Amino acid sequence: MRIACPHCGLRDLQEFTYLGDASPSRPDGLAATESAMFDYVYLRENPRGLLEELWFHNAGCRAWLAVCRDTLTHTIQSVVPANKRKKGAAA
Amino acid sequence: MRYSGFSLIAQSLKGHAGWGPAWRDASPKSTYDVVIIGGGGHGLATAYYLASRYGVSNVAVIEKGYIGSGNAGRNTTIIRSNYLLSENIPFFESSMKLWEGLEQELNYNAMVSQRGALLLCHSDAQRDAFARRGNAMRLAGVDAEIMEVEQIRAMLPFLDYENARFPIRGGLMQWRAGTARHDAVVWGYARAADARGVDIVQNCEVTGISVENGRVVGVDTTRGQIKAKKVALAVAGNSSRVAAMAGLRLPIESHVLQAFVSEGLKPLLNCVLTFGAGHLYISQSDKGGLVFGGGIDGYNSYAQRGNLPTIEDVMEAAMGLWPALGRVRVLRHWGGIMDMSMDGSPIIDHTSVQGLYINAGWCYGGFKATPASGMCLAHLVAKDEPHPVAAAYRLDRFATGRLIDERGMGAQPNLH
Incomplete structure (x- = not known):
């Protein structure tokens, strides 16, 4: 598997570190309910198919990337810098 | 047929023409007391212990491919109970003890x-x-x-x-500790469960779980609808997908x-x-x-x-x-x-749907757990309460903070 980093071009999997599902967003720590915090920490999307996920290009530009990847075929559909991510790209 | 040295000698004299199939390739009936989704080691062990220890034999094990075609046939066959945490040791040790008597109990050579x-x-x-x-x-x-x-x-x-x-x-x-022949474990449990009346239904993929008024009533499959009083999931690898059919999200x-x-x-x-x-x-x-x-x-x-x-x-x-x-x-x-x-330990528990039980989250320690996992899930399904050695493997432990994090890695599954 190779990932086309928007800054560095097509690079080997070994250069990247995986965080996982990109969808959880941290609730306001002071206002969050227990169940909202539980959702954020422990529940992730786990589809067999397209998943939006966060990868870190640690042996390259050290940017966080939002990758839309098929978990069944490992085909990568899109890679964008994480701060340019449009929510719901996998849907 | 009971396997023994004598049966082997008798068959060899007859040119080995008399060995029958070790289990029936059953067609699904319309109704069962218990339907177990997943015909791997865990699902078949559950069916076997339900029939042999808990007197529940109107059971079907339904499998989307052939039995043992998932992780039961893909592991490295290691069995051991060298854990650290007090929630894990009794469970895996009970599994080790079941391994030690498995071949005599099943009358099948699992090469333990x-x-x-x-x-x-x-x-x-x-x-x-x-x-x-x-x-x-x-x-x-x-x-x-x-x-x-x-x-x-x-x-x-x-x-x-x-x-x-x-x-x-x-x-x-x-x-x-040691190893066991993974395929023989599947076949041994299948044969012993079948002999006690369990239906093993292969090439039958679950496409939906029917829930009425918060209670499970059956499953939809590629071979028709099957009604059941209780449904148990033993589909590690695909637990999130199958549980989603009943509206559940899992920490997996x-x-x-x-x-x-x-x-x-x-x-x-x-x-x-x-x-x-x-x-x-x-x-x-x-x-x-x-x-x-x-x-x-x-x-x-x-x-x-x-x-x-x-x-x-x-x-x-x-x-x-x-x-x-x-x-x-x-x-x-x-x-x-x-x-x-999310903590590297398994889940054997009720779900929020009545009559729906889950056995999941085995990470890469599922094979060694096969006998105890089957025993504990059978206990849970039959008695509606957790088996004492698996009482900590609750689905809600993530929400209540009672994690069993053997490696101390936190909620980052790819590090466990």
Whole structure:
């Protein structure tokens, strides 16, 4: 598997570190309910198919990337810098 | 037919023409007391213990492919109970005890071989950690022995003891641990369950779980609708997908784990060996192949095949431990899909849907747990209360903070 980093071009999997599902967003720590915090920490999307996920290009530009990847075929559909991510790209 | 030396001799005189199928390839009936989704080791063991220990035999095990075609046939066949945490030790030790009597109980040769499992340590700190783990095991009545380097060298002279980076400083041995033939475990449970009236339905994929007023009433399958009073999930790898059919979200990610087998060699390695400085476990099968594996690839996957960096990592660990392996060729390699839970420990529990039970989150420790997992899920389904040794494996432990984090990695499944 190779990932086309928007800054560095097509690079080997070994250069990247995986965080996982990109969808959880941290609730306001002071206002969050227990169940909202539980959702954020422990529940992730786990589809067999397209998943939006966060990868870190640690042996390259050290940017966080939002990758839309098929978990069944490992085909990568899109890679964008994480701060340019449009929510719901996998849907 | 009961298998024995006499039956073997009698059949050999008749040219082995009289062996019948070991189980019926059943068609699904319209209604069962219990439907178990997943015809792997765990599902079939559950059916067997439901019928043999809890008197529930109107049971179907439904499997989307053929039995044992998922992770039951993709593991590295290691059985052991060398855990640290008090929630895990009793469960895995009960599994070890069931392994010890399994072949007599099932009347089936599962090739259970208690050849010992040795965890190597490579620093003083790691030795201390293993001493602690060994003490925890012995306190719980499990066998454990700290081995000195000289003892290990006498047993395994071919390892790289003076490796500049990771010299071998000793090890923690569990002599009762070992290996079992994974396919035979599946077949043995299938045969014994079938003999007690359980229907094993293959090529029958679940497409939906029917819930009415918060209670499960049956499952939709590619071979029609099946009504059931209770439904149990034993589909590790795909737990998130199947549980989603009943509207559940699980604290689980699916990851691919690769494993390898070498060409056949003469007897060389007489125990299960684990490298403590990387992630590598290796044993030699009775056919002579070295069976080994390492960590998961580390990204979500349902592909049942992995990528090359992980293979390189495993091979490097193998070479670091045992340099002569560089001359050995890899014969096959494969991948299986693991239910990676958020604390690295399994789940055997009720769900929020009445009559729906879940057995999931085995990470890559599911094979050794097969007998106890079946026993505990059967207990839960039959009595509606958890088995004492699995009482900690609750689905709600993540919400209540009662995590069982053997490796201390937190909610990052690819690190467990």
